[in-house]
Amino acid sequence: MSDLHLGPQAPRTTAAFVRWVGGLAGRADALLVLGDLFETWIGDDLLEQPQRDQHHAVCACLGQLAAGGCFVGVQRGNRDFLLGSAFARRCGARLLDDPCLLELAGQRIVLSHGDALCIDDLPYMRWRAVCREPKWQQDFLAQPLAARQQQAAAARAQSRDSQAAMLAPGDADASEAARWLQRARADWMIHGHTHRPREHWQQAQLRQVLSDWDLEKPSDPRAQALWLRPRAGWVEVRREDLGAALAQPADAPAT
Numbered sequence: 001m002s003d004l005h006l007g008p009q010a011p012r013t014t015a016a017f018v019r020w021v022g023g024l025a026g027r028a029d030a031l032l033v034l035g036d037l038f039e040t041w042i043g044d045d046l047l048e049q050p051q052r053d054q055h056h057a058v059c060a061c062l063g064q065l066a067a068g069g070c071f072v073g074v075q076r077g078n079r080d081f082l083l084g085s086a087f088a089r090r091c092g093a094r095l096l097d098d099p100c101l102l103e104l105a106g107q108r109i110v111l112s113h114g115d116a117l118c119i120d121d122l123p124y125m126r127w128r129a130v131c132r133e134p135k136w137q138q139d140f141l142a143q144p145l146a147a148r149q150q151q152a153a154a155a156r157a158q159s160r161d162s163q164a165a166m167l168a169p170g171d172a173d174a175s176e177a178a179r180w181l182q183r184a185r186a187d188w189m190i191h192g193h194t195h196r197p198r199e200h201w202q203q204a205q206l207r208q209v210l211s212d213w214d215l216e217k218p219s220d221p222r223a224q225a226l227w228l229r230p231r232a233g234w235v236e237v238r239r240e241d242l243g244a245a246l247a248q249p250a251d252a253p254a255t
């Protein structure tokens with residue numbers, strides 16, 4: 001899964017995710033989050049704050065899942081690119097490179113958040129290069145938490161504006177994806193970021209785009225998980241739509 005965008009701004013989505021992860025124990029060997037688990041992440045020291053919020057709840061449920069023997073792998077997205085080793089320890093999670101290669105039943109699957117595939121979005125690609133610099137990250141993290149919070153809020157507002165201003169929102173570049181696959185000697189890729197869930201076939205290459213999660217408006221609930229089950233020499237794939245089931249409030253009787 002990817003693009004859950006969890007946090008205090010998405011209380012319903014976060015609560016639903018925590019419930020869903022709670023029911024995952026024993027049903028999955030691994031949970032892989034391909035970026036943007038959180039709407040923002042301004043530093044792992046957020047978890048040291050005495051005031052607990054949605055971030056803590058998410059880490060707690062992942063920690064419990066990992067303690068039960070499930071592998072929890074997390075890629076950094078364009079929102080939560082500052083996820084660090086203290087976060088990973090707290091969740092019992094492994095931070096995954098982007099891209100990384102999953103080998104399953106003899107299949108080679110490239111996993112990525114997907115923002116680095118949007119090469120047509122030059123302003124974003126410039127920003128991405130800057131904020132992934134160790135020096136930039138050190139300087140940002142050296143500021144007090146409140147100052148970082150303010151900057152993150154300003155950046156989010158700006159990103160909303162620029163998205164609305166664009167006539168055609170950016171998408172992953174198919175040729176760039178094909179180049180990544182060639183480099184990895186793979187013909188299957190899974191990524192998120194664009195919020196355009198689809199299967200793209202090109203020659204004999206498959207690129208699966210994950211949905212984002214948003215359960216804040218009950219009229220349009222979005223939540224998906226892509227299940228991969230290894231078989232003898234092949235992989236069974238199922239895209240599960242969780243939106244309607246998870247949009248029910250926790251205290252509603254099961255029907």
Ligand SMILES: [Mn+2]
Binds near residue numbers: 077113115192194
């Ligand atoms: Mn993203």
